[in-house]
Amino acid sequence: MVLAIRDVGERDLDAVLAINNAAGEGILPMSQAQLRHFYDTADYFRVAEADGYIAGFLIAVREDSDHDSPNFLWFRERMDQFLYVDRIVIARSDRRHGLGRVFYSDVLSFAEVRVPKLNCEVFLEPRDDATLLFHGSFGFQEVGQQRMPESGRNVCMLSKDLCSFVFVRERYLDKGGLPDLPWLRPRQREQANGEHNA
Numbered sequence: 001m002v003l004a005i006r007d008v009g010e011r012d013l014d015a016v017l018a019i020n021n022a023a024g025e026g027i028l029p030m031s032q033a034q035l036r037h038f039y040d041t042a043d044y045f046r047v048a049e050a051d052g053y054i055a056g057f058l059i060a061v062r063e064d065s066d067h068d069s070p071n072f073l074w075f076r077e078r079m080d081q082f083l084y085v086d087r088i089v090i091a092r093s094d095r096r097h098g099l100g101r102v103f104y105s106d107v108l109s110f111a112e113v114r115v116p117k118l119n120c121e122v123f124l125e126p127r128d129d130a131t132l133l134f135h136g137s138f139g140f141q142e143v144g145q146q147r148m149p150e151s152g153r154n155v156c157m158l159s160k161d162l163c164s165f166v167f168v169r170e171r172y173l174d175k176g177g178l179p180d181l182p183w184l185r186p187r188q189r190e191q192a193n194g195e196h197n198a
Helices: 009-019 031-042 070-078 099-111 129-137 164-171
Strands: 002-009 044-049 053-062 083-090 117-122 141-147 154-160
Touching: 002 099, 009 031, 009 044, 009 053, 009 070, 009 083, 031 053, 044 099, 053 099, 070 083, 070 117, 070 154, 083 141, 117 129
Parallel strands: 083 117
Antiparallel strands: 002 044, 044 053, 053 083, 117 154, 141 154
C-alpha cells in the first residue's frame, strides 16, 4: 500500500462526505454545508490517500474557530489555547490497519508547535472501550463529561498536554514565530483558480 497523509483538496470532498456518513453511530453525520465550512476554515484537515483513493480523514480546529459544536464550546469555556479534533474517520474497508495511529501522530506533530493542548471527545453511549483505550495510549486524560444537547448522548471529554509547546513558545513563538519550513506552515487552502493561500 502506498500511503500519503496530505491536506484535503476540493476533489476529495465527495469521498470525505461519503466516508463520514457511512461511518456508523460513532460519528455524527455531516451535511455538504458543514463539510464546506470545515474545508474553508479548519486549521487541520488532512486525508489519508491509499493507493490513489481516500481511506480516511481528520479535521481539527483552533480555539478561536467559529465552530458551533457543543463539545468544542465546552472546551473553549474552560481552556485558552488548544487544537480540537472534531472528527477522525477511517473508511470501513481500511480500519484495523493503523491509519488512526498515523493520523494522531500527524495531528500531534501539527499541534505541539502551536498549542499547549490537544482535545477531543469519545461517545460513551454506546460505550466504545477500544476508542477509549486508543486515546489513552496516546496520553489523553478525561477532563470531564457532558450530555450532548441534541442527541442526549453522553460523551467523555479528553485532553492531552503537549509538553513540547513550552519549548517551542519560548524559543520561537515568543521571538518572531516558527521557522519557514514546509512542515511548519499553516494549512494551504485551494482557491477557485487553483492557487493556494494560508
